[in-house]
Amino acid sequence: MACKIPHERKAAITAALAGGWVADAASLGLHWLYNSERIAEVGGQTPEFLPPRADYYTKGFGYFAHEGKHVGDVSHYGAATGVLTDSLLANNAALDVRDYQRRFRAFFGPGGQWRGFIDNPTRITLENFNANEREAVKQAQDTMPAGLTEKQKRVLVQKVMPYTRRLSGDQLAQPVREAINLTYKEAKVQEAGVHLAETIDRYLVRESGADDMQLPAVSKLPPLVACFCGSSDLMEVTEAAVRVTNNNDDAVAWAKCAALLLDRLFQGEGLSGAMDAAITEAPDQESLNRARAGSELNGVGAGDTFGRTCYLHEAMPVIFHILNHAGSYTEAIRANIHCGGDSCGRAWIIGPAMAAIHGVGGETGIPLSWLAKVTNAASRYEDIESLLVS
Template sequence: MNRNDALAGALVADAAAMGLHWLYDQEQISTVAASGDLLFRQPDSAVYQGKKGYFAHAARRAGQLSHYGESARIVGQLASEDAYQADTHRQRFLEAFGPCGHYVGYADRPTKTLVARMINEGAEISEPSGMDDNQMPAVCVVAGIFSAAQSADTVRTAAQVISTNEEVVASAAAVYQCLEQVLQGKSLADALSASAEAMTDTVGALMRDALAIEGYQPLETASRFGLACYVEHSMPVVWHLLKHATDFESAVRDNIRCGGDSCGRSMALGAIAGLVFGVPDSLVARMADARVPITERFV
């Protein structure tokens, strides 16, 4: 079992989902699947026309990262180089998502808010720098910090660079706890249960509800808990998918089949499934972003 597979898993799962990200119509996704594999689809606005969804990735090409994956890559690169520092995290974030940044594509509200604060406040920016937002972007930090064998406290610090919402920070901590327990030899089922039990908020209760569902019902579970970007939607769906996962690729594909914020869910699902099952070289080979190989795992 290799810590680096958590980061690899998050990045690969994100890129695999990006082409159908934020398509909320499960029936349409099934129709798309009939024309070829759901993984690593080229973003196509025609797929979204007349359907419930938001076409965000016109500037991206198949195999590239979404803004979620780019955020995870930034932290992974930083954590692999040296001890994590929040100010360096923000600087790398600005270099990616700020004016003339190297990431070309959609930016969500937490990303725009952090960039604006950095531009307006500069070196005087206060800690923590994130906004009170209960969506998934801050969970992006977990895979890279875990892969670099850094601490749970570092996860909290890094998450709060992007979001100060306590349910989001707790969700990031739950992903980290699950990864650590799997690495220490716990079964995936036990690690999922223990990490959900450790959460005392509403999101934790929903995660426990998802684990209690009889049988594997990915699409129905996603529809029940919600397909949007909020942690109370994403985390229960991820825990249900992982409870029944048997390999990395099928877990990633089922995440896409669920629809909605598949890239956001990839930050948790891809990291944990990557650590548990390993990331197939055949999927790594489909990554198009030349900056993804940030560790020896990808060389």
């Protein structure tokens, strides 16, 4: 499998995707601490890769969300990016919305792998999955063949649901028949079950996300942009992926802005030109232009001016300010942490953008020691290499 990217850009895009994981992990220790003075007091000039500790939040306003996490772990943003990466890997670098939805629900839902904070769009998206599924079952039951008993109908729903949650289309018929055959040998009952499963499958909706315009809409974009780098389909697939978790027009618009920024940088365009292109998709172009003004990097000041919370209309100008004024990957990540608030969410655009520009190592790239600090670093980077193999 492979993302179709120019060979000469593969190293830069590999660095960019690694840069997202590093930036998120580096920011976790002080994530959602809003008081910049307290951040400076705790982290000094090197606030990256601190262990998440509740006592950091005893002064100044903040929310400690990462109990039980350790140095090198990533936030829920990284976890969601990993889910989309897994889906892209499983689908030959293409976006399969249903597969992405199933993986997202399985990972973050009951019995899933995730242990940690659940943000608002994730929580509502999980609720929407359940509501959409109930409505699809109702629609399917209304069209079931006549002659079935109420007991048979209930059993058929129980039989097919495990399969509609992980399979779709032509994949459904055989395993559904085999499952029903364990209880009902009659062909008509088995065919009714297949009809039920296929009807549920058709009624499940693609736009499952919350009406929410926060950073989860854009934080998962780097691997998707890598797979569609330079493609005319990028804006379409960006919207489709975003509406899985954030079914909101402003969120989609900000995501297209972020995706276009990364796409231009991944292709090797200069930062100024990439920003010019990206701004054309933004709901608030004026704020991004103001964020680019001046010549001095001031992450704290950007937070004071535009805001530090998870909302995209606050986060995107801060991201643009830091990118436009930071001279290195390290400087950008530290400025983002010092700004405070939702540093982990912003990290998923700042980290890949700066790594695409500056690469790995040297005076301006991702520090090699930082790469090694990410939890499960080898498997993270192996996934990146698998996604970008040509």
